[in-house]
Amino acid sequence: MLDRILSKRIVPVVVLDRADDAEPLAVALLAGGLDIMEITFRTAAAEECIKRIAARFPEVLLGAGTLLEDEQVQRAKDAGAVFGLAPGLNPRTIAKANAIGLQFSPGVMTPSDVEQALSLGCKLLKFFPAETAGGTGMLKALAGPYGHTGVKFIPTGGITSGNLANYLKLPVVAAIGGSWMVDKQLVNEGKWDEITRLTREALAAAAAC
Template identity: 80%
Template structure:
């Protein structure tokens, strides 16, 4: 999973209100060259959306985001999720995800949380909320004592096309998580062509960085 994320360096953070949008959205992302998706468990449509994507598009690395409860981890795995993320660090969730066979990235914001995640065996971490938590400057400081450990982060929260390059230039950053190119308004409007265009644009910017 880490190798695939490192290859693309972008993880779309997706909120779906209707499972019927899941498959055309997946097609739009694939058309744009992106085969990774994070569907957040913020809506009732998340589980069925993951199930549809994983069944029809086995080539997509599909994950579940905002996993806050043990039951959600199990439901995500049963639906076909291959990885999971959370905004915070909950040791119980990490333990269950490991037992379920899901690669899990807990959210961290401070040195203490990074060390707790490392102690739990997590090396790919979600840095959230990235911009509010100090952004690039904070990550540079965290990389000082932890960069040599092999820890990598996926900054999420406030990442846009305007600032993604500044994050991706940091060696500690594996990829960025963003939603500007999979905006809920575009999904609701069924504007798949625009999502494909924005995806291509984002991948090109990531490649340059």
């Protein structure tokens, strides 16, 4: 999983209200060159969206985000997600993910969070909310004492096309999580060509870092 993420360096954070938007969105992202996505468990449609994409597009590295409870972790795995993420660090959900073989990236914001994550065997961590929590300055500070452990971060929260390069230039950053290329309004209005265009632009910007 880490190799796939490192090759693209962008994880689109997707919120889907309608299951019927799942396949067209996957097509739009693939047309833009991106075969990774995180579908958040913030809507009632999330589980069905994951099922549909997993069934039709097995080439997509499909993740489930905002996993806050054990049962969500199980449902995400059963639906076809191959990795999970959370905004915070909950040892119970990490244990559940480990038990069922779902690669899991908990959210961290502080040195204590990072140490707890490492103690639980997690080295690919979501840094959230990135901009509010200090942005690249905070990540540089965390890299000092923890970089040698092999920890990598996926900063999410406030990442845009305008600041993604600042994050991706940091060795401790594996990828960024962003939603501008899969903006909810674009999805709801079915602007798939625009999503493809924004995805291509994002990947080109990431490749230049």
